[in-house]
Structure formats: structure tokens, C-alpha cells
Amino acid sequence: MPANLTPQYSKAEEEYRRAQSAEEQAACLEKMLQLIPKHKGTEKLQADLKTKLKEARAEQQTEKSSGKKVRSYRIPRQGAGTVVVIGAPNSGKSRILAELTNAKPDVAPFPFTTREPFPAMMPWNDVAVQLIDTPPITDSIFEPYLVSFVRTADLVLLCFDGSNDDAADETAAVIQQFESRKTLFAERTGFDDDDYSRLQVQTLLVATRGDDPDIDTRLEFLREVLPRPLPEWKVELDRPESCEALRQTIFERLGVIRVYTKAPGKAASYDSPFTIPVGGTVEDLAGQVHRDLAEKLKYARVWGSGVHDGQSVGRDHVLQDRDLVELHA
Numbered sequence: 001m002p003a004n005l006t007p008q009y010s011k012a013e014e015e016y017r018r019a020q021s022a023e024e025q026a027a028c029l030e031k032m033l034q035l036i037p038k039h040k041g042t043e044k045l046q047a048d049l050k051t052k053l054k055e056a057r058a059e060q061q062t063e064k065s066s067g068k069k070v071r072s073y074r075i076p077r078q079g080a081g082t083v084v085v086i087g088a089p090n091s092g093k094s095r096i097l098a099e100l101t102n103a104k105p106d107v108a109p110f111p112f113t114t115r116e117p118f119p120a121m122m123p124w125n126d127v128a129v130q131l132i133d134t135p136p137i138t139d140s141i142f143e144p145y146l147v148s149f150v151r152t153a154d155l156v157l158l159c160f161d162g163s164n165d166d167a168a169d170e171t172a173a174v175i176q177q178f179e180s181r182k183t184l185f186a187e188r189t190g191f192d193d194d195d196y197s198r199l200q201v202q203t204l205l206v207a208t209r210g211d212d213p214d215i216d217t218r219l220e221f222l223r224e225v226l227p228r229p230l231p232e233w234k235v236e237l238d239r240p241e242s243c244e245a246l247r248q249t250i251f252e253r254l255g256v257i258r259v260y261t262k263a264p265g266k267a268a269s270y271d272s273p274f275t276i277p278v279g280g281t282v283e284d285l286a287g288q289v290h291r292d293l294a295e296k297l298k299y300a301r302v303w304g305s306g307v308h309d310g311q312s313v314g315r316d317h318v319l320q321d322r323d324l325v326e327l328h329a
Contacts, residue, residue: 022060048196087159088170092208139173162215210234257321
């Protein structure tokens with residue numbers, strides 16, 4: 001029997017994926033258990049949720065009672081999406097951040113230059129995307145907080161040094177570090193149907209030093225050991241046009257559209273659009289503007305593709321990229 005999960009449940013599940021503490025996870029799981037349809041098709045999922053809730057509450061209690069300090073970081077989400085950049089030492093992580101944003105991370109030819117997370121904003125047209133550089137990972141060096149960073153990301157950039165003969169083994173070690181912690185790099189984000197504790201995270205394999213003559217051979221070595229195929233992108237960070245192509249690809253991978261808003265009786269402004277998922281509705285936009293507005297929303301007027309200018313639509317109307325919307329409560 002199909003689960004037939006509701007949109008409200010799916011939103012709660014997304015909140016759970018982005019929870020950054022045991023307390024937040026427990027609250028999300030309680031909400032999911034309230035919202036999940038109760039029938040035979042969801043019995044296994046309900047049992048998994050109850051198990052995860054029990055584990056989250058136990059972890060929450062441990063966090064409260066333990067005096068042990070564990071290094072952790074909390075970076076507020078910003079922009080059209082959060083992209084976490086990971087990789088082995090000298091894989092090009094910090095250089096990507098330096099070239100795609102206005103930030104100035106330490107970039108050096110020696111390993112372990114990055115010692116803590118480094119956030120920066122990547123401009124793309126009239127929006128910005130949050131990029132977070134992270135400390136390098138090896139088969140013996142791994143910062144535990146990186147699991148939370150990756151699991152809550154909208155997209156992961158897994159960096160691969162296209163000029164390094166050892167890059168395949170080094171990148172495989174990075175992948176294994178996360179797999180051992182039930183975090184899987186994949187083409188799309190979603191929980192494993194057979195094991196709710198395992199999360200697949202949308203990942204783009206970014207091969208830096210993309211003009212190296214032997215990069216394709218090195219990538220083939222990596223493909224042979226990958227647990228599952230990953231989309232790939234080659235970038236040469238010394239060429240501005242290659243950096244710009246990567247910038248656009250990152251935004252497209254986020255799967256969001258830009259929507260502009262205007263107040264009734266006011267002129268339209270095409271600055272600072274809201275971003276919502278592809279397939280998002282007027283109700284989704286209203287929730288982005290203000291939580292109360294989504295509840296009080298009566299209708300909207302829309303200018304853009306697929307509608308007559310100023311057409312009145314309901315809360316379930318699917319919006320398109322660059323639509324202009326006037327919300328009425």
C-alpha cells in the first residue's frame with residue numbers, strides 16, 4: 001500500500017533533515033508522527049520514526065547531562081540555498097570559495113589550511129547562494145560536526161583534484177567517512193526507504209584543475225570505486241568563464257525559482273526576490289514572506305509566464321521563475 005504522504009508531512013520531514021541538534025530533531029520527529037497518515041502503508045515508517053525519536057531523546061539527555069565539550073559550529077542559513085564544500089587536502093575547496101565569492105579564505109599549496117568552517121555568499125544574477133568551506137578530510141582525520149553540515153545542506157560540492165594521481169583514493173576516503181556515519185552522497189536528497197537513519201544528500205562531484213590532460217583518466221579511476229554514480233563538473237579556476245559556468249550550475253542544482261513580490265497599489269520592484277522550490281505554489285511564497293500570511297492568504301495576483309497580467313489565482317497556483325506576485329490576505 002502506498003504511503004500517500006501529505007505536503008505538510010513532507011515539509012516536516014525537510015525540517016527534520018535540517019535540524020542541527022538532538023532537541024530540534026526530537027521536536028521535528030514528534031511533529032512528523034502527528035502528521036503521518038495512519039494506515040498499513042506507513043506502519044514501517046511510523047516504527048522507524050518512533051525509533052529515531054527515542055534515539056533523539058536519549059541523545060538530548062546525554063547532551064544535557066554530559067560535561068564533555070564537543071566542538072561544534074552553527075551557521076545561520078542565508079540566501080537561495082546552502083552549499084557545503086568538502087574534500088581531501090588540497091582538493092581545491094578554498095580556491096572555489098575564493099573564485100566564486102568575494103571572500104578571502106586562506107589558499108595555500110600545503111594541506112590543512114582550512115581549520116574551521118568558512119561561510120561566504122556567491123552572487124548569481126539577482127540572488128546569492130551561501131557557500132561554506134570546510135576543513136579537509138582524510139581516512140584518519142574527520143571533524144564530527146561535518147555530518148550535520150552535510151546532512152542539512154541543499155547541495156554538497158565534493159572536490160576532486162584533477163591533477164593528482166592519488167585523488168581517487170583520497171576522495172574515496174572522504175566518501176567512506178560519511179558512509180560510515182549513514183550519510184550518503186547521491187544524485188538527489190532523500191531518506192533511504194529501507195533505513196530511515198541513512199540520508200542521501202544531493203552532491204556534485206567538482207573536478208578542479210579541469211584543464212589537466214589526464215583528468216579524465218583520474219576521474220575514471222574514481223568512478224570504479226564510487227558506491228553510486230554522481231553528477232560531475234570539471235572546472236578550471238584560472239579561467240573566469242569556467243568559474244562562471246560552475247556558478248550557474250550550482251544555482252541550477254539547487255532546484256529553486258526566483259519570485260518577486262509587490263504590495264497592492266504599489267509599483268513593482270525587481271530587487272531581492274524570494275526563492276522557492278521548483279513547483280512551489282503561492283502558499284509556499286506566502287510562507288516565505290511571513291508565517292501568518294500563509295494562514296490568512298485569500299488569493300494572489302500574478303504577472304508572468306502562463307497567466308494573464310494581473311490574473312487572480314488561488315493559493316495552490318504553481319509559480320514560475322521570475323513571476324511577480326501580489327499577495328492578498
